[in-house]
Amino acid sequence: MTHGSGVDRRRWLQRALATIGGLALGACDRISQSDRVNSTLDYAEGWTKGVQRLLLGRNTLAPEYSVRDISTSFRANGTTNPDTEEYNRLAQASFADWRLVVGGLVEQPLELSLEELRRMASRTQITRHDCVEGWSCIAKWRGARLSAVLQQARLKPGARYLAFYCADSLELTLDGTGQYYETIDLVDAMHPQTILAYDMNDRPLAVRHGAPLRLRLERQLGYKMAKYLMRIEAIDSYRGIARGKGGYWEDRGYQWYAGI
Amino acid sequence: MPVADRALSRGRIAVYRHPLLVRLTHWLNALCLLVLLMSGLQILNAHPALYWGESSTFGSPFIAFGSGRSAAFPGWITLPGWQDLADGRRWHFFFAWLFVLNGLVYVIYALVSGRVRCVLAPTREQVRHIGSSLLEHLRLRFPHGQEARHYNVLQKLTYLAVLFGLLPLMALTGLTMSPGMDARVHFLTAVFGGRQSARTIHFLTAAALVSFFLVHIAAVLAAGPLTEMRSIVTGWFVIKPPKGGS
Numbered sequence: 385m386t387h388g389s390g391v392d393r394r395r396w397l398q399r400a401l402a403t404i405g406g407l408a409l410g411a412c413d414r415i416s417q418s419d420r421v422n423s424t425l426d427y428a429e430g431w432t433k434g435v436q437r438l439l440l441g442r443n444t445l446a447p448e449y450s451v452r453d454i455s456t457s458f459r460a461n462g463t464t465n466p467d468t469e470e471y472n473r474l475a476q477a478s479f480a481d482w483r484l485v486v487g488g489l490v491e492q493p494l495e496l497s498l499e500e501l502r503r504m505a506s507r508t509q510i511t512r513h514d515c516v517e518g519w520s521c522i523a524k525w526r527g528a529r530l531s532a533v534l535q536q537a538r539l540k541p542g543a544r545y546l547a548f549y550c551a552d553s554l555e556l557t558l559d560g561t562g563q564y565y566e567t568i569d570l571v572d573a574m575h576p577q578t579i580l581a582y583d584m585n586d587r588p589l590a591v592r593h594g595a596p597l598r599l600r601l602e603r604q605l606g607y608k609m610a611k612y613l614m615r616i617e618a619i620d621s622y623r624g625i626a627r628g629k630g631g632y633w634e635d636r637g638y639q640w641y642a643g644i
Numbered sequence: 645m646p647v648a649d650r651a652l653s654r655g656r657i658a659v660y661r662h663p664l665l666v667r668l669t670h671w672l673n674a675l676c677l678l679v680l681l682m683s684g685l686q687i688l689n690a691h692p693a694l695y696w697g698e699s700s701t702f703g704s705p706f707i708a709f710g711s712g713r714s715a716a717f718p719g720w721i722t723l724p725g726w727q728d729l730a731d732g733r734r735w736h737f738f739f740a741w742l743f744v745l746n747g748l749v750y751v752i753y754a755l756v757s758g759r760v761r762c763v764l765a766p767t768r769e770q771v772r773h774i775g776s777s778l779l780e781h782l783r784l785r786f787p788h789g790q791e792a793r794h795y796n797v798l799q800k801l802t803y804l805a806v807l808f809g810l811l812p813l814m815a816l817t818g819l820t821m822s823p824g825m826d827a828r829v830h831f832l833t834a835v836f837g838g839r840q841s842a843r844t845i846h847f848l849t850a851a852a853l854v855s856f857f858l859v860h861i862a863a864v865l866a867a868g869p870l871t872e873m874r875s876i877v878t879g880w881f882v883i884k885p886p887k888g889g890s
Binding site: 425453455514518636638 | 698702723733825
């Protein structure tokens with residue numbers, strides 16, 4: 385009897401060890417491809433957003449730096465030149481014919497030239513740009529306050545997000561889902577440091593950094609800060625845009641809330 | 645509160661060393677650290693270079709990993725096993741939450757129950773004999789009999805350094821890398837010397853934890869893997885009578 389149970393136990397142990405070994409080898413890859421696992425992991429984004437919004441409030445400012453902190457070489461992220469026929473035509477005329485279209489759920493749709501944007505309430509800030517890859521660069525940005533643009537356009541009550549449509553595609557697709565876009569909510573849109581930047585380090589924005597206009601959203605990662613802005617739309621939901629996750633990188637698995 | 649010893653055959657005594665909560669948080673912590681390490685290396689693969697200061701000096705990194713031709717850290721040590729920064733971040737942040745909550749449960753328990761004071765803090769006697777403990781340890785001679793009832797001084801100091809030094813440092817350097825949290829706790833980022841310094845310290849601390857893990861496992865193997873494993877699984881640590889004596 386004791387003998388029998390000893391053998392049983394040994395066999396059980398062998399089987400358990402073989403199972404654990406097999407699982408460990410294949411498991412990592414299989415687990416990380418499972419939809420249910422991934423949607424469980426996604427809960428963390430909600431916790432992070434909830435806690436950060438609570439701790440940060442609406443107006444806590446991202447750190448600002450002095451002129452001597454400015455990076456000598458600022459790496460350009462994402463597209464470095466949209467290189468479309470339309471964009472090249474606009475760039476050749478120094479964006480004199482370019483207009484920022486503001487529409488969607490607004491009382492007063494706008495078409496703003498660079499000159500008009502430069503005349504609006506502005507903010508200058510020396511801030512750190514954190515790329516999702518892990519590097520950081522510091523630059524001086526000057527731009528129109530997004531809140532001032534929205535004040536002029538007057539949001540309708542149903543507006544909950546802003547969608548930023550860009551001139552560049554990072555991926556060539558037939559259905560247009562490779563076009564760069566981003567969405568932010570109104571808490572971030574109204575933040576004092578949220579600007580539509582036209583100057584970088586006291587010079588008009590270079591093509592590689594998003595000319596003629598890019599979003600600065602200082603409490604989040606670089607991929608939220610859409611470059612080559614063409615159109616802003618006030619919307620009630622981003623589910624209907626492209627693949628429905630609220631941005632080019634969000635559609636490819638990155639967090640919508642990029643404060644971490 | 646103390647659970648009584650149990651006498652076993654051949655003069656051995658079973659001591660209740662690890663309460664259930666300590667065992668649970670130990671294993672959950674082990675799982676978290678494994679996932680955080682592997683997903684952390686996945687994230688580091690996206691830009692395998694470290695810097696000091698607030699921003700990156702691309703031309704002169706503090707450390708750069710890999711040749712740039714292929715992933716700096718191979719697939720068998722990253723999560724997921726192929727290059728995917730988005731998935732790596734997803735794993736990292738979920739388990740970071742778990743790690744912090746689990747750590748808080750443990751720390752609160754350890755402080756309130758008196759475990760830190762009674763089990764982890766070295767006694768004055770132990771501190772006085774730290775030199776001889778070190779020599780004994782280097783000769784891989786482990787305490788037997790009544791002496792084995794308590795952690796020795798090196799063990800205590802190592803555990804304290806990991807629990808109240810390395811692990812919180814891991815969480816705090818990670819936190820300051822978040823541009824959102826940085827807006828709230830920039831003084832902490834400044835203490836670390838800037839965001840890129842925090843990222844470098846995050847990596848160095850992870851390396852220190854890996855070293856701790858290797859020594860920890862070596863010590864378990866040297867001291868008796870069965871009895872050590874039994875104590876962290878069941879709570880009961882078996883003390884053998886001193887050889888040739890009593």
